[in-house]
Amino acid sequence: MGSLVFTIANQKGGVGKTTTAVNLAAALADKKIPVLLVDLDPQANATSALGIEKEEGRSLYGPLHGEGAALDMIVATDVKNLSLIPSEEDLAAAEIELAQTENYLARLRAVLEPVKASGRFRVIIIDCPPSMGMLSMNSLAAADHLLIALQCEYMALEGLGQILRNVERIKEAGVNAALSVGGIVMTMYDIRTNLSRQVVDEVRQHLPDKIFNTVIPRTVRLSEAPSFGKTIFAYDPLSPGASAYKNLAREISARFEIGGAAPARPPAAI
């Protein structure tokens, strides 16, 4: 069985992409699914959230420029079944340099091919920078499914429209006609405000098949965990944030039939 590649891309920063990438990856890994998290953001937030030190030369910068292999960039993490391709500042240059190369949209796809072929990972999750530049567009070209982290805030639908237009651009460019919107994760849901509920209702009305049932609550524990280099499961396993990401992982593994060695197995009776 090959790897399923998810990218978490969005032109906005601070919407919960990295928090979702890290904790979803950890939650899937906890289900004994071998996961590779690819940190494609030069700010390396996912790298530090996993407690991994940034190291010059250890990122996809080299491989994206034809130097070195992505497989050689993989490091183990403290989380069982979870590996990482870290990021570092050099990757920022790729944003500019990629635009000057041939087939610039398909670079990452080519770089990840041997990783997929290695059979080491069932799932690859790419955490993107907060812009729709070359790196994020490359991730769309490399992915099977885009996961959209959408913050429960005013104008959320407008942001969603922009992301969906980029998906169309990639498909029209012919680099990844099979790209699908795998799902929408509503993040930073605040139970105390009507706005959060309204935004979720609105997105659900527009894209009922895409929105996940699991909504990620706004909780301080989720924002604290990365400063300790820990996932929410290591930091506070019984917190609402931990159960939310566990539920999201469950939904995703069901939606994409990941994990369970016997795909035909009927769901357990509740």
Ligand code: ADP
């Ligand atoms: P992005 O990767 O989209 O820029 P992050 O995941 O880094 O977004 O989140 C932005 C900030 O919000 C970070 O400080 C993060 O810790 C915090 N944050 C993310 N999700 C939540 C949440 N559900 N509740 C509270 N804080 C959150």
Ligand code: MG
């Ligand atoms: Mg981020």
